[in-house]
Amino acid sequence: MLLDQDHITEDGEFIINIGPQHPSTHGVLHLKVWLDGETVKKCEPHLGYIHRSIEKMCESLSYRQYIFTTSRMDYLSAHINNQACALAVEQGLQVEVPERAKVIRTILAELTRLASHALWWGCMGLDLGAVTPFFYAFREREMINDIMEESCGARLTQNFIVPGGLMMDVHPNFVQKTKELVKLFRANIHEYDELLSGNVIFQQRTQGVGPLSKADAISFGTSGAVARASGVSCDVRKHYPYDAYDRVQFKEIISEGGDSWARYLVRIEEMKQSFDIIEQLIDSIPEGEIVGKTKAVIKLPKGEFYSRVETARGELGVMLVSDGGSTPYRVKFRSPNFSNLSALGHMVKGAKIGDLVAIMATLDLVIPDVDR
Amino acid sequence: MEAEALKQEILSIEPSMVFEEGGQFINGGIESTVLSALMKELRDRPTLAFDYLVCLTCVDYKTHFTMFYQLRSLTHRHELVIKAKISNIEHPAIDSVTSLWRTADFHEREVFDLFGVKFYGHPDLRRIFLDENWPGFPLRKNYEDANMIEL
């Protein structure tokens, strides 16, 4: 069979599967890639390898329980996801969240964003062949996990938020530890630049790779650093401030580059903005209650309630349709990764296989957030 | 552009729209048949410029399906939720908006996968999460599954 003539001259498509189990897909994303030599003709994501039917499950969970399914969706910004769900329920209940809870929620959200961007930065280096950034990134990430663990009891899925405020008060030396962390992390951020941003090979592998124009970024519905790197101003913390974001001053990082290098720089700058936000809030945590008054069994009035937050990956929207019962009638999570992924097929056309990995690394995908 | 002027402008495009009060956003209810013309106008008219489709999803109200389109204009910063009512339960179908917003491609495939709503004009309508031969549509209210353990 090996050498019969017509078999070899078959001008078939060369399809490879960058499949569910692949180091660069950070989870179980399956990309079917049509290749011509090493350039990618077409790339089609196949999803569903981690579709855990969370939206169906939420229809049978109470308004307090459904919050914690979202920390298993985008587990790198678990706290921010929980914040979104709690805001949706508070929108329906019209309960007044005490100031202390708002400020602590915002500080924990920025700590989560820092931990998520640190892990993204480590894995970005890993994808492009540099192993050391992975260990640098986890040094900071472990410090943030220690702070989270001390106050919330859990490292990754904090489950610290209830509708109306926080489950408990933070640990007494939370403020002290967070200040130390921010000081140390701010001192270490230059290492991040020296290790990857200053590296010529890294620059050549990301500059001009995976261009995404502003019009395409809007049409594909991308959000977060992916959209901001193409010039779209869509930071939910700026345009629709929630919790304590209206009283902090920070810059919305927007770059016009539109390629992987711009997406990389936007995220690094966002980390620096997170330092500023934490420092503005950490000293002025108001005293007082940490949870507003809510009944034991929460029942939302009939209707739809929306909320949206800026997770580390983009805009997470939560839509709660309630029919007056104690469980939501329908829950819809507008996940940022799902839309960011839809732009992958367009950005990758004509790129090399190595560029495909670089583009996916800058998209910073978390696959359970895509599949829900 | 505040809500009232926005509503008048939209009413001028689609008089059959019914606005609901008391929502977080301007909720416009329409029939599913008039959807694509309205959507094209909403996106292309410079005074409205709804160029960002935030989310597209479906809710099964047992008697009818309702498609939710959450639109946002990045230039004017105003938002709108269009609710298109699909009354045919057995074979729900609606026009596709992938020609207007490319993010709708994935969202519509997800709604087709979990609700079974067909989209006319969708370039590649396949199931996005579940296997091709998965029996039934899971997110419908009348979905039964033997190995789904009820709480």
Place this chain on the structure above:
Amino acid sequence: MGSAALIMLIICGIAFAGGGILLSKALAKTSTNKAKGEAYECGIPTTGTSWIQFNVGYYLFALIFLVFDVELVFLYPWATAVKASGLVAFIEIVVFMFILFMGLLYAYRKGALKWM
């Protein structure tokens, strides 16, 4: 004495390599199943065939590599006896390298070195 050392070398080589294989055959418990024989592609059965027409550029790249690999083979004997062979051999090597460099330049101008 030279040939005995050579024979000893060959025997030790075979013993070392063969021993390793036999040892692993004896110790390892092997299991065969249908999926084990198939190609591994991230857990998905492969689609399409890999026997398709590739871009000819890859073949040219391989050829150019082969040329310079063989060139290296010629350099080794010269390199070991640089002092003994004197200036004449050095000139020959320079001419040899020059001709090959011309070949490389030609390939470069023809664009065979451009990765596609």
Place this chain on the structure above:
Amino acid sequence: MDVSKMGDPFPGTVDPTADGGILVTKLDDAINWARANSLWPLVFGTSCCAIEMMSAASAKHDWSRFGFEVARATPRQADLIIVAGTIVMKMAPVLKRLYDQMAEPKYVIAMGACTISGGPFFYNTYSVVKGVDHVIPVDVYIPGCPPRPEALLHAMITLQEKMKQEHIFRKPLIKA
């Protein structure tokens, strides 16, 4: 199995080993010791537990103290699958294929509540496999959602102890 008590004299009566005396048992121990201390895990993480596995791999918790350092991307070179995260019905055949394509001797650690019983996704989910032992045989289970990196290290030590009981030459005392 309390690791610290390994060196104490055997409390019960000592009956002669079934067969294979000093030399063979020593060879068994040597091979088991070599295998136990160089288990290469497969790079396989589906959801949140993978992040805790990465924390176990990084500097603070450092699983390379136990010989797990080299995480291989292909099942051909891996000895151990750490199933970190939920296994869904569409992923089950892929996991089965990966397990089949691994070379003997191979081991499986089921990390996290999702792999033991479907975890938080047990009720009202139509697509989750309720427990990964429906798909592949599991050696060590780790509860937790996600389990701490120390729990993963403890599971690895337990797996190493389990491997040190294996018999390659001498017949097992209890007829399996």
